[in-house]
Amino acid sequence: MVDSPEIGREGNENYSDSSAADTDGFGPSTVQDDIILELKNLRTYFQTSYGTVKAVDGVSYHVRRGETLGVVGESGSGKSVTALSIMRLIPSPPGYIVGGEVILDGENVLDLSDAAMAKIRGSKVGMILQDPMTALNPVFNIENQVGEAIRIHQGVKGQTLADRIIHSLRQVRIPAAENRMKDFPHQLSGGMRQRVVGAISISCAPIVLIADEPTTALDVTIQAGYLRLLKEIQAETGVGIIFITHDFGIVAKMCDRVAVMYAGRIVETGDVRQIFNEPAHPYSEALLASVPKLEERTQRLYSIEGQPPPLFDLPPGCPFAPRCEFVQDVCREAFPVVSTLGEDHTASCWKIMDYDMSKADPDELAAAQSVSVVAAEEEPEVAEVVAD
Numbered sequence: 001m002v003d004s005p006e007i008g009r010e011g012n013e014n015y016s017d018s019s020a021a022d023t024d025g026f027g028p029s030t031v032q033d034d035i036i037l038e039l040k041n042l043r044t045y046f047q048t049s050y051g052t053v054k055a056v057d058g059v060s061y062h063v064r065r066g067e068t069l070g071v072v073g074e075s076g077s078g079k080s081v082t083a084l085s086i087m088r089l090i091p092s093p094p095g096y097i098v099g100g101e102v103i104l105d106g107e108n109v110l111d112l113s114d115a116a117m118a119k120i121r122g123s124k125v126g127m128i129l130q131d132p133m134t135a136l137n138p139v140f141n142i143e144n145q146v147g148e149a150i151r152i153h154q155g156v157k158g159q160t161l162a163d164r165i166i167h168s169l170r171q172v173r174i175p176a177a178e179n180r181m182k183d184f185p186h187q188l189s190g191g192m193r194q195r196v197v198g199a200i201s202i203s204c205a206p207i208v209l210i211a212d213e214p215t216t217a218l219d220v221t222i223q224a225g226y227l228r229l230l231k232e233i234q235a236e237t238g239v240g241i242i243f244i245t246h247d248f249g250i251v252a253k254m255c256d257r258v259a260v261m262y263a264g265r266i267v268e269t270g271d272v273r274q275i276f277n278e279p280a281h282p283y284s285e286a287l288l289a290s291v292p293k294l295e296e297r298t299q300r301l302y303s304i305e306g307q308p309p310p311l312f313d314l315p316p317g318c319p320f321a322p323r324c325e326f327v328q329d330v331c332r333e334a335f336p337v338v339s340t341l342g343e344d345h346t347a348s349c350w351k352i353m354d355y356d357m358s359k360a361d362p363d364e365l366a367a368a369q370s371v372s373v374v375a376a377e378e379e380p381e382v383a384e385v386v387a388d
């Protein structure tokens with residue numbers, strides 16, 4: 001279990017004044033130590049006619065207050081299913097959360113009744129809508145659209161409701177909020193509409209926002225504005241953001257830490273700068289190599305050879321093995337144990353452990369294999385690796 005955040009959610013408006021110290025020369029940080037969301041060994045499977053699709057198979061990650069965690073990986077790696085599991089929005093059947101914990105603000109949401117979960121959805125944890133330009137309903141004014149969630153979740157009305165709406169609009173820096181809330185979407189510029197969508201997402205003061213590929217469908221200018229807005233909202237409210245993307249380039253702009261996902265598992269996690277400068281896992285390295293670099297003119301962008309494996313009937317061993325240039329025999333035999341490479345930096349890869357089959361002690365290998373069997377059933381084993 002994690003500690004609940006000490007700062008009340010009502011007090012969020014003072015957030016940016018209280019904590020944004022520039023401690024490391026990389027600009028002010030809004031990250032606090034409180035862990036507000038923690039996934040522990042989460043497993044979500046789908047029963048299909050092909051067999052059991054292990055879309056999320058032992059995912060653990062956490063988000064701190066004021067932090068943006070990037071979840072990055074190719075299409076089909078389980079990023080969205082993980083997010084939908086947090087919200088408990090997995091279509092069932094065919095999907096089932098078969099194990100693990102999702103600790104939000106100190107309580108495991110997987111233990112809650114459906115009614116209790118419905119209260120949390122949209123209030124404590126929210127999802128950012130994919131296309132901010134088309135998300136607003138043209139027939140309702142801004143007051144109605146921002147007020148809806150506040151009314152439903154917090155049961156306020158009259159002047160209190162109006163004050164809360166104005167507060168949300170001010171938090172996303174909409175000028176003359178009292179007047180603008182009577183406007184309809186078509187009366188606002190594109191940038192203002194984005195801000196209104198942002199106001200809706202924070203209207204109930206969530207502690208975690210999930211942004212699932214929020215900018216994929218947008219053109220570059222609108223994308224940049226939307227990313228800036230998310231950062232502003234975070235500085236203003238202290239909300240923790242899970243930013244899901246297949247684009248490592250956006251991770252660099254947006255995130256504090258990153259979790260790299262492949263075939264339903266987290267294969268590497270750590271500080272963004274750490275992973276950009278020194279990726280430990282061959283898959284992270286390959287994803288990074290496919291990010292276009294401004295200073296290099298290339299005819300063709302690098303892309304990772306091969307396809308991610310289908311998530312049913314996965315063979316034993318590392319699922320990246322068929323695409324990995326560093327593959328060794330052990331990779332095909334046992335799933336790599338988690339190595340701790342530094343504070344908050346972990347990766348699952350035999351190469352990191354410098355595992356040499358030809359020199360391996362048979363007992364050692366048997367032990368490693370039994371660890372991987374345990375890892376599939378329970379908590380992944382953590383092996384300490386001493387960096388050179």
Ligand SMILES: Nc1ncnc2c1ncn2[C@@H]1O[C@H](COP(=O)(O)OP(=O)(O)O)[C@@H](O)[C@H]1O
Nearest residue numbers: 046053055074075076077078079080081082311
């Ligand atoms: N309703 C469903 N029925 C069966 N399989 C599903 C369903 N939803 C998702 N999956 C499978 O779960 C895996 C992970 O999907 P997803 O989380 O959407 O990937 P990502 O968001 O990383 O692109 C995929 O293999 C996908 O086919």
Ligand code: SF4
Nearest residue numbers: 318321324331349350
């Ligand atoms: S465990 Fe082996 S196959 Fe998997 S990423 Fe590491 S080196 Fe490559």
Ligand SMILES: [Mg+2]
Nearest residue numbers: 079080081212
């Ligand atoms: Mg997705």
